[in-house]
Amino acid sequence: MKTNHWSDQDRQELEALRKEAWSHSTKQAERNEKYVELLLDAVQAHRKWAREVLDTLCLSGGGSDLKNWRKRTAQVMVAHDGRLLSKPRVLGTIRTDANGKTYSEQTLFDLFTWDEIDKKRETYRKQVGAYDTNIALLDRLAQLRELAPGASTPAEACRRIGTTLDEWLGTEAA
Secondary structure (H helix, E strand, O other): OOOOOOOHHHHHHHHHHHHHHHHOOOOHHHHHHHHHHHHHHHHHOOOHHHHHHHHHHHHHHHHHHHHHHHHHHOEEEEEEOOEEEEEEOEEEEEEEOOOOOEEEEEEEHHHOOHHHHHHHHHHHHHHHHHHHHHHHHHHHHHHHHHHOOOOOOHHHHHHHHOOOHHHHHOOOOO
16 A cells, blocks of 8 residues: 555554554454454544555455455366365466556466466465575574473563574574
8 A cells, every 4th residue: 555645644643553453452353353443433533544544455355355256266176296186276467468567467377378377486486485484483483492491482481591582583593
């Protein structure tokens, strides 16, 4: 969502609203409800930025719902590693219209060009790399359990061993 046309006050109000919604609960569903409730209140208070945020949420949420529906209704069976798996036949790709403007499209992979297949494959390879990094982060956190037996959380373990989580994660494992 672009906010460069908003005033600093508008951006600050949205930031405060997000903080309030986040701190409302530890349960994400309750945070989401609070966020929408606060946005609706801001719309009622004639805050133009709030209407823009709600419109953006409706479009992104509606788009997500529509994409998920299509992925559920267009399936293909794929043999892999001795198993037969059901996979969505619809994938996202970036296309270019007649005016040279790029746009995102969910389409049947049957209609992908070879270049689009290559690009999608590279995107997935990068995602695998990101998951590797996330696993490495979790492995570093799990090491704290052994260094501080009895600690309930990584934060508590760091306090017990005299470091911070940022310091712990920012150094290579021994």
